Amino acid sequence: MAALISTTDTEAQSSGDPSSKRGGWITFPFLMATLLGLSITSFGWVMNLIVFLIEEYNIKNIAAAQISNIVNGCFSMLPVVTAILADSFFGNIPVISASAFISFLGIFLLTLITSFDYLRPKPCETGSILCQSPSKLQLGILYAALALVTTGTAGTRVTLASAGANQYEKPKDKGSFFNWYFLTVNTGAIISATAIVYTQDNASWKLGFGICAAANLISFFVFISGKRYYKHDKPMKSPFTSLVRVVVAATVKRKAVISSKEEDYHHNELIEEAMPSKSFRFLNRAALKVEGDLKLSGDDSFNNIWRLCSVQEVEDFKAVLRLIPLWLAIMLVSTPIVVQASMMILQGLVTDRGLGPHFKVPAGSLQVITIISACIVIIINNWLVYPMYQKLTNKPLTPLQKVGIGQVFTILSMAISAVVESKRLKTVGNEHPMSVLWLFPPLVIVGIGEAFQLPANTELFYGEFPESLRNTATSLTSVVIGISFYLSTALIDVIQRTTAWLPDDINHGRVDNVYWVLVIGGVLNLGYFLVCCWLYKYRNLKNDDQEQDP
Template sequence: MEQEMEKRKDGRTEQSEEKWVHDASVDYKGRVPLRASTGVWKASLFVLAIEFSERLSYFGIANNLISYLTKVMHEDLKTAAKNVNYWSGTTTLMPLVGGFVADAYTGRFYMVLFSSFLYLMGLSLLTMSQFIPSIKPCDTRICQQPRKIHEVIFFLSLYCISFSTGGYKPCLESFGADQFDDNHLEERKKKMSFFNWWNFALCFALLLGATVIVYVQDFISWGVACLIISILMALTIIAFCVGKPFYRYKRTEGNPLKPILQVLIAAVRKRNLPCPSNPALLYEVPESERSQERLLRHTSGLRFLDKAAIIEEKHVEQKESPWRLVTVTRVEETKLVINLIPIWLTSLTVGVCVAQGTTLFVKQAAAMNLKISDNFKIPAASMSSVSAVGTLITVPIYDRIIVSILRKVTGNERGINILRRISIGMALSVMLMVVAALVEAKRLRMATHNALTIGMANHNTMSVLWLIPQYLILGIADSFSLIGLQEYFYDQVPDSMRSLGMALYLSVLGVGFFLSSFLIIIVDHLTGKNGKSWIGKDINSSRLDRFYWMLAVINALVLCFFLLVTKGYTYKSVHMRDMDNDCYKSDEVVMVA
């Protein structure tokens, strides 16, 4: 009888714990969230909607920006490519500031809301620069130099969008991932799918941005295109606000860098103490004082930092300062951050390859035969839609078929671990640059032949469809490298730094854009001495094929170094929460990989 009553009691406890979400999140009224009515897909769909509209706006502008700068602003190829890279780089580096502020002070929801309105203001300013007569590019349809006031307003609107992205991008994706409970098996699996479907929505936006929006820009007007994306952004901001009752919110915990600094200082202070052979002797939060915060398991790497958690005998009875004694969890969080550094550095070439898709690849397309039929001509920037198609095809196949098979083979929840997925994407990036170099070499040979035999340097005979392979490989590579990097920088950072983690992922792309501009400057300087620069004033006088071969070699070397750095990498190890006793089990661990 007693056993039966005990079973019923356990059953009620399990049902109660299943009913509520105990992952340190709260609902919009500050209460423990109800699992059935908050979070998961019902909440993340609102997040995906606003992400879709933002990416549609961004790609609609970014993919055709180099064409606008060369055709309307009359900038040469080098200047236009550098301006695009500077803007794109700033857009993807600003999230480091926004992510820090969100994690420390504002929270992700309010940072997303503020940034969305700022983004809308930038789009509105951009729209006005196309319609208001006094700030339009020119008085007439044909001019050699745009008005200075238009240049000022145009770049002001662009950088307004860039700064708003600083708070928008790092917080929105992490806020969407926060809607899934890591302590719940089914929700944890759904979170893995969330990153895949996040990129599916992103690439669908890229597809529409590179086709519909770019077509409107080229054949109707930039003003109409800007008006369309501004209205869509306004509608999705309203939808995002409507979803407020369904969200799960993470409370801010103050400066996320402070605990890391405390660990470093505490370890230096106790540098002369020997590390105990038994990790159980290191300090951890007493069970009576534990909150819903997830605890991390001790790992053997970077043992010097373990000294920060050594309990000194003379202070056993006293409560130590956090600048002298920290928990094992804080030590492990610091190890995670240090381990991020080599991964971040070796991932920068991914950003360099992505940068080519919105700059030099577009100019390649513009110099080719854009006619698909006698009656239809494709915009050069629309070729980037092929990369979106590559991702749109790859993501569902990977998420629904390949992962299911690999789970059975490897026993890993993800199918393959995160770093292996990234390395596959990096290998595909090498292939991408090789294919791009071969295609460009063929295009140059045909352009030179036409110039010699027909006397028309701009006579296009090579079809733009030759660019399909390189754009397709770019999309497939992104399905592995970019999604893998998103998962890595979300999962392998301390829970209190997830917005900053997404900002670090975005900074890979941002620094990649700046590196691309830096390489263009260096290559132009070195090769231009003999009057035959690899990157000249126009694409037919350039040697982009050699530039692409150089990028292929750089990517191959960095991939080798990446594989060396990640060999034996230790992933975040989290203690499982015992829901029945509302405490943590030390013998059960989730390896986040």
């Protein structure tokens, strides 16, 4: 039967028959099993990376947090590169296959590192502050492993979502798939933040990484075993080419006089277009028809694509420009979240993590509180909060309003973190250190903020970006988070250089002051964000009342 399906599919594809039986719900178990295995793998090593660097490589606390932020930045930004490669050159299926294998090589190398003592420095002697630093060779092997597993994981993040959605024709089926996609990713994250991190802390790093390697290998074989059923998307030309063409054409014709007549502009015959908008008027020259815009080839003439663009292409480029100020505001609010995530692990290491006589909360598992909180609030928002708001006001919350609400919760979380850390510092030297449970409230609140703003960020970019860039637009939230990791690394470095707030032993520092700096920055950024919202006009919201978010 499988052979018959494969033969039929091949014939249908080769003949261009649109009734090909590839795709549909038969691909669902393969894609979800692959996603679950890769999620367990990726979260299994990245969530406990700071503790791994401190315990196994004798790296100082703050330096370990900065290395983790750099790795997480790559982890978040590379999906855009792979999305472009998949959309423009190779397609999703080959990129997922290659990335899953590269990820396996990286996690397997991490497992080898924890299996052989000569690949790591000797552990610190108990009670001694003198520890052996890792050699250049040991660091080189570590960084090679991190580079492989980061690249591989990033290559499957966005492409698995796009490949899964491409298997379905009906919007309802696509929506159902995305719900399952989100649930599966968070299930993998919760398993990693609890079972895998607990294994690493209480059994061995070798067993923890070994389980991740096994999950990755199984998911790789599951994915390639379902290739006969997948609907393969065809790579298209780079969607960024048209954006570059607009800049080139407008620059070449920078001396041309802008016309107020519609017939003087080039229009796409397949799309009903009007006059170019008045904003960014310089770019309107890209669609202005002037002498020299035609190329001659024998008896025929055709448009020079680097001198003449359609009005639609010009407006698409303007849409991207209008989103840049909002993109900056969203990026700046993600930076405090990243700093908080790093500091919480360091705080967790110096609190009483015992819950009962036999269980100790792993510091790397603290972020599971944020994940669970975000999942619960997203469900509550979709089923209760958003429908109730729409019923009371007769209009839905816009994406920017949701992002603004999320920013308020983020600022509140930073303020509570500052108060909690101030209280913790007063308990230093006491017989009983502060319980780790005090760290839970700010993590819950930041999870509430993420539940509002992260889905809304994706909704905003996907809805407002040009259609040709929508696949890439869905990955821009990941880019924002990636840049935030680098900004947080730079911020921590500046604070370390200019103050005494972040020593290697945070019991002698003032992490609470760091949180207050984040609160002040968050308030300033919220003001900037509100100004951007006031000036921004949606392209694709039908209700005129929703054009602005005052």
